[in-house]
Amino acid sequence: MNQLTKSAADLIARGSGALIALPRGLKQAVMLSLDVALLPVALALSLAIQTGERPRLGSYVLEVEALAMLMLVAGLLSYAMGLHRIQLKAYEIHAMRLTGVHAIVIAGVTAILDGVTGYATPPSTFIVFAMIYFILGASCRLLLLQVVLGAYRRGNDQLRVVIYGAGRTGQQLAAAFTTDMTIKPIAFVDDNANLQSTIVQGLRVHSPLVLPRLMEEKRADRVLLAMPSVPRSQLTLISRRLSDLGIDVLALPSFAQLAGSGAPLVSQLRPVAPGTLLGRAPLDAELPGGSAAYQGRSVLVSGGGGSIGSELCRQLLVCRPRRVVIVESSELALYQITMELEALVEGTQVEIVSILGSVCDAALMRRVLRENAVEIVLHAAAYKHVPIVQRNPIPGFQNNVIGTQTLAQAAMETGVARFILVSTDKAVRPRNLMGASKRLAELVVQDLARRARDSGAPTVYSMVRFGNVLGSSGSVIPLFTQQIRRGGPITVTDREVTRYFMTIPEAARLVLAAGSFAEGGEVFVLDMGEPISIYALARQLVESANLTVKDESNPDGDIEIRFTGLRPGEKLHEELLIGTGQVTTPHPKIMLAREGALSEIEVAAAIKALRAAIAEADDDALRAVVSRYVEGGAGLLQPKAELALS
Incomplete structure (x- = not known):
């Protein structure tokens, strides 16, 4: 008996597999043929129910010619109604109604023909026929659906x-x-x-x-x-x-x-969603957007094609600025964000201006600021990947420091009202050259802020410092996700390493909010809660991908987490503040850092020495500048230190 059952199951599986493999046109032909073939069955059953006897030839509805005519009508009507085109997996209430209408119409046609030819078939017969025809049509489709689903599921792990x-x-x-x-x-x-x-x-x-x-x-x-x-x-x-x-x-x-x-x-x-990995409630809905500060203004976003820059552009549109000027050195990134923003502003008065170029080009920056009457600059252009800048310090400092000084100086010369620098927690007592470049950029902006106050220049300079951004290019989540897709291992430097994290919307809103109530020279930081364990984050991502972590307690797991060890320049725990104190701002989640600054003479000397090192492509001279002017920079003198992503 078991063998018989197994053989029947195999036969059904082969049959349903053959049905699945049919071309779409043949499948539709099968469904059309089903509607036609069920008609005589339904007629015979309805007569048997009404008379209690075995149906036999004699009434019009069972004449061969009449049956052929009715089956033709049934097929044509089914084709006209599109019943054969309804996929089995889409067969639901609406499709059942169509099947019911089809059965009723065919029963009506049968009754009319029966009456015209003078046969005295009881009217109840046609009612029963319609009901049986409908039940057979719907049931056969539902049964076929289960057979097909069973065949698919046998070939897939559910x-x-x-x-x-x-x-x-x-x-x-x-x-x-x-x-x-x-x-x-x-x-x-x-x-x-x-x-x-x-x-x-x-x-x-x-x-x-x-x-x-x-x-x-x-x-x-x-x-x-x-x-x-x-x-x-x-x-x-x-x-x-x-x-x-x-x-x-x-x-x-x-x-x-x-x-x-x-x-x-x-x-x-x-x-x-990535925001749920923060270990705290996301703050993007709590941060004030400062809409009034940007409404009707001409705003320039440098690095507008990057993760933070592009989100800044999107959120700016909500503030209804007069113009958004995007400066981006990557043609592809500029094209993508321009196409996106132009679609969003269609039908509004917001103008999108795309500028392909570098913030290091002083003449271009001055011209762009003047021609577009820029009132606010959001400076997000930077090389941010730690190991890349560590191995390529000359272009890294050229872009991050000289580019910042060039754009910030141009903003003062053209009368820009506000300049906001997007910075990073890696600028706090930096252990790597990328962090040092961002700290030096902060010192440059602090110097310009002081000079603007002393000279009465209208430009208000400020800086916004935050930790790692979840989901941004080069951050740990895309990296870990890619490693998981490759089958592992996930590489974590140390089991105890922690980082502060925020979402891209949080980062963008923080920049906009800080820019709205800056008075000059401030370094704003976000209350981001407790730092997050990178090891715990890696485990969570593995488990969220329907996989298990392979370790001593689970040697048969899917993804291994491998510890590579901290490398030169990488901290076990990041910091957000250089000083010991912080001041509240108009929003309780945004803090104002109290930090020292270089004198105007020191900044001028640092920039002069840095430009000379860049002009000579002298890595050692560049490191000497960092060692002298950046707090904690003495530890960066060793050449070509290899750093891990942090």
Whole structure:
């Protein structure tokens, strides 16, 4: 008996596999033929039900010629209504209505022909016929759908999931999963006690308290969060609680995004958004945008094609400026951000001006500032990748220091109202040349701020310093994600290493907010909460990718986390402040750092020596400048130190 059952299952699998392999046109022909072939079956059954006897020739509806005519009409009507074009996985209520209309129309045609020819078939026969024809048509399609899905699923590993959230989104997701070949929903979990123990979309709703047991009993692989209306901070708490129980947690895009994407559902599973990795509530909604400071103004964004610069451009549009001037040295990056912004400002009065060039070009910067009547400069152009600048200090300092001095000086000469420098926590007692270049850039801007105050120049200079930006180019998340896709290992310098993190929207809003209430020479920092363990972040990314960490406790895991050791110039823990004190600002999450500065003579000497070192391409002379004028720079004298990404 078991052998017979196995043989039948194999036969069905081969048959459904052959159906799947058919070209689209042949599949449609099969469905059209199904509607035609079911007609005589439905007629025979309806007559048998009405008379209680075996149907036989004699009534009009069972004459061969009449049957042929009705089958032709059924086929033509099915073709006209497009029933054959409805995919099995899309066969739902609307498609069932079409099948019902088709059955009713055919039954009506049958009754008319029967009456015209004088046969006295009872009217109830045609009602029963319509019902049976509809039931057969719909049932055969649903049965075929299950056969096809079974064939697909036998060839794919299904992800068994518990959906956390039995509300509207969860129900829509469960319905979407019913026709997916790679995901199988097995239960709901919901905090709402009124929903618990009920049946939703054919699945039982359970309490979160039984999740560990439920995952084991149902052999579930993952929990999907389907609660778009829940605050992000609460989602983070839920995710952490489940992770602590050893349960893998994933989030899904909104149902609208799922419906509009052609990608398989399983490929759209993603970890909770980068902002949830912060360990705190994101601040982008709390930071004041300073819209009034930018409304109706002409604003220049240097490095406008980069991660921070492009987000600054996007958020500026909300402030309704008169003009956004984008300065970018990468033609591709400039093209991409220009196309994006021009689409966003279509139908508005905002003008987008694209400038391909370097901030080191003094003549170009002065001309751009004058011709576009620039009132505010957001200076985000910089070489930021630590190992690249470490191995290429001359172009790094040329861009980061001389470029800043050139653009900032041009801003003063052309009467720009505000100049905001985007800086980094690596400028605080730097251990690498990239950080040193950013600290020297800060000192240059501080000097210009002092000179502007003393001379009565209208330009207000300020600086914004923040930590690592989640999701920006070269940050750890894209790097770790790429390493995970390659199958590992993930490289972390030290198990204890920590970093401050913020999201790209947070960084951009901080720059805009700081620029709105700067008075001159300030260094603004964001209260970013506690620093984040890079090792813990790596583990979370592995688990969010539906994989496990390979270590001593789990030697059969998927991705290894390998420790490479701290390299010269890399700190175990980053800092945000050089001084010991900080002052509050109009917003409680933004702090004002109290830090020392070089004298005007020292800055002039540093820039002169730096320009000479750059002109001679003398790395040692450049390091000597850093050693003399940057706090902690003496440790950077060793040539060509190899640094890891930090």
